[in-house]
Amino acid sequence: MKKDNNVSLARAKARSTARAATVFLIPALLLIAIFIVYPVIDTFVISEYKWNGISADRIFIGMDNWRALIHDAMFWESFKHNLIVMVFSILLQIPLGMLLATFLDAGGKKFNIFKIIWFLPYLMSSVAIAFLFVYALATNGGIVSSLATIIQGKRATVDLLGTSPQALYTVIGVMAWQFTPFYMVYFIAGYGNIDTSVYEAAIIDGATRWQYIKHIAIPLLGPIFKTACTMSLIGSLKYFDMIWNMTQGGPAGSTELMATYMYKLSFQQFNMGYGSTVAAGMFILITAIALIFNKLFKVKEDY
The missing domain is CATH 1.20.5 (Single alpha-helices involved in coiled-coils or other helix-helix interfaces)
Known part of the structure; x- marks a missing residue:
């Protein structure tokens, strides 16, 4: 009972x-x-129409937009630029964030001021940062051009945003400047989750600080690395606001990304049907890359 x-x-x-x-x-x-x-489903639905995004009349064209997308050289060029941004975002932002977090973790509370200073770029709007660097990198009166003039002793102009391929890598550097602090805080949180007794035991066993970081801390931060890389990967494949306000995809499409290409098609050329196809293609590619990355990047989560 x-x-x-x-x-x-x-x-x-x-x-x-x-x-x-x-x-x-x-x-x-x-x-x-x-x-x-609903927006994702509706995007796939609209991709089967020829539509300017304004009128009530939509012409059903089936898979014509998708066939055009497969042979669209600009779309695949934009996708290649996204891949370049993705690779450099992971290679720059994650290691730099890790280094800054390691420095702050070693310094303890006396380095708290650096946490505030280094986190400031992430608090700023991407649009504000874009305009800030447009003026800072201007050919006339910009910081780089002014430094080049001082070094050479004569007037010099350095056009980092107006030449290819420098423009793309310049924008990647600005992105790293803004988003590295996010990963810094992320790794600081990861360090905080490691039991202090682990560090104390390593020191008692005679390990140096570098040996502790290399052989103990970094392996324990494996899940943090995976999550950080996944977020950086997904974010870099859908960048828009910063690069739009800095270059608008120029010069001559050398910084064109999938998102900027989709925006131009949909809201400048009023080709909403094909713009939706590009957006749907972005969705498929981003999802596929994220799934492949998570499948290949395996870390041990239990220690």
């Missing part, structure tokens, strides 16, 4: 937990369905 009562209580508790979970999940699921799932 007592066993039956325990079973009944367990079932009642499970039902109560399920009801509470449903109540809390429904609003979130509705928001996801309205603002994420």
Whole structure:
């Protein structure tokens, strides 16, 4: 009898937990369905039409837009630029964030001022940073041109945003300047989750600080690395605002990304049907790359 009562209580508790979970999940699921799932589905639907995005008349053209996308040299060039941004974002932002976090973790509370100073770029708007560097890198009166003039002893102009391929790598550097502090804080949190007894045990065993970082801290931060790389990968494949305000995809398409190409098609050329196809293609490529990355990048999460 007592066993039956325990079973009944367990079932009642499970039902109560399920009801509470449903109540809390429904609003979130509705928001996801309205603002994420529906727009994605609608983008694929619009990609099958010829439409300017304004008129009520839409001409169904089936897979014509998709066939055009497959043979669109500019789209694949934009995708290549996105891949370059992705690779350099991971190679620059993650290691630099790790180095800054290691420095701050070693310094403790006395280095808190550096946390504030180094985090400031991430607090700024991407649009504001874009305009800041447009003026800073201007050929006339910009910082780089002024330094070149001082070094050479005569007037010199350095056009980093107006020449290819320098423009793309200049923008990548600006992106790294803004987003590295995010990964710095992320790794600081990772260091904070490592039990201090692990470090103390390593020191007692005769390990140096570098040996502790190389052989203990970095392996323990494996899941942090994976998550950080995934976020950097996805973010770099959908950059828009900074590069649009710095170069608008120029010069001659040398900094064109998939997002800027999609924007031009949809809102400048009013080719919403084909612009939606580009957006849908972005969605497929980003999802595929993220899934492949997570499949290949495996880390041990239990120690």
